[in-house]
Amino acid sequence: MVGNKRQIHDPQSVKTAVLDAALELFAQHGFADTSLRSISRKAGVSHPLILHHFGSKEQLYDSVKRRVVEGYAARFPAAARDVNRPINLRVELKRILTYVGENELALKLCARTHIDGDHQVWPGEPDLLNLIQKRIEVAQAEGLIRKDLRSLQLSIMILGIAFFWLDNRRHFAARFGKAANDNAYLNTAVKMIEEGLLPRFSASKSQDEE
């Protein structure tokens, strides 16, 4: 703690530093494999201080998750105003790829809580799923999307295409190089989803590019 810039009595900056350190360690190593002592070391405080501020390791974990969820909630509602407009797949996919791509730690933490059976804490879900589903239904009502496919299952597939990519893109990038990047994937995804795999008769010229 020599040369520590933080004021000695500044509980708010302590809490922030602890939450930052905890998010990183929980996301990288998981709950069981992260000790309060390692978090305290990273945050530059003693480990009893964490217990003083957060009560227990479990409660600290809850606080970390809550902050992640709030971070999402603070961002997605802006998109939620579009709820009554027909979905624009390209824009929506890009929004997910961009935002989640900027928050890899949060994504990883969510994957961990998810695998541990805590389905409640999956930021943006159910909100995100609901939003997409509703906007698909609007698009169906306006004749922009065929009506014989269920909006719920379509939404799940779209999320699957997005999150599977986000979960694995590092892996794919390492294996396939530049062929595997966000934009190329996004373009192919939009084309496949909107137009399907069947051969195009009238070539592909009338596209929606934006």
Next chain:
Amino acid sequence: MVGNKRQIHDPQSVKTAVLDAALELFAQHGFADTSLRSISRKAGVSHPLILHHFGSKEQLYDSVKRRVVEGYAARFPAAARDVNRPINLRVELKRILTYVGENELALKLCARTHIDGDHQVWPGEPDLLNLIQKRIEVAQAEGLIRKDLRSLQLSIMILGIAFFWLDNRRHFAARFGKAANDNAYLNTAVKMIEEGLLPRFSASKSQDEE
């Protein structure tokens, strides 16, 4: 150990029992949160015996993962003979859904090793991805799939649609009930992927439900 049916000196059945118990506990609670003692309790042996047979907790984990991978490898090669035939999306998706659906513990273990950064141990991958990609290319060569979409990205999307569903179907089933089941999802997925979302001109009469 009273009433234990296993012969007292039967190292093979001990190893099997330990691997079974370890797979279940590692998959359910993760590596760090599973103790050798809990595995030994479940397997009905003492915990030093596990170390005697497997060397260390890490090596036991490796053995568990290896057995899972070998289980996949023993099953998918049968499908690999189709490598030179154009892909049949419905059959391929059904194969994945069925097999992985029957091996939820393995799926969960793979998700854990995956999130921990161990990309090597992802059964069926890269084999499964390669297989799908090649068969898409065959289909493209035969004019069954449009050629302007990259086979690699299509493969990733298809895997994403399958695995995201498998990872979350319990969650969705709890939320949406019978509307979220394997067959309905499979049907919608095949239609969306093959035909796209754009409205069908030649009406929609041949609908799913099965």
Next chain:
DNA sequence: TCCACAGTTGACCGAGCGGTCAACATAGTT
């Protein structure tokens, strides 16, 4: 029958864990 050897176990070790506590440091109030 006895022997060599692999299988198996209870007791034990050092380390690290989450959590507690008494003591100390600081800031604000009087």
Next chain:
DNA sequence: AACTATGTTGACCGCTCGGTCAACTGTGGA
């Protein structure tokens, strides 16, 4: 200056962990 409330810490507790080890048990061959 003294008091109070809160922030902060080092020392400590009981526990569980992965791993070791000497000792015991059953098996199969000489």
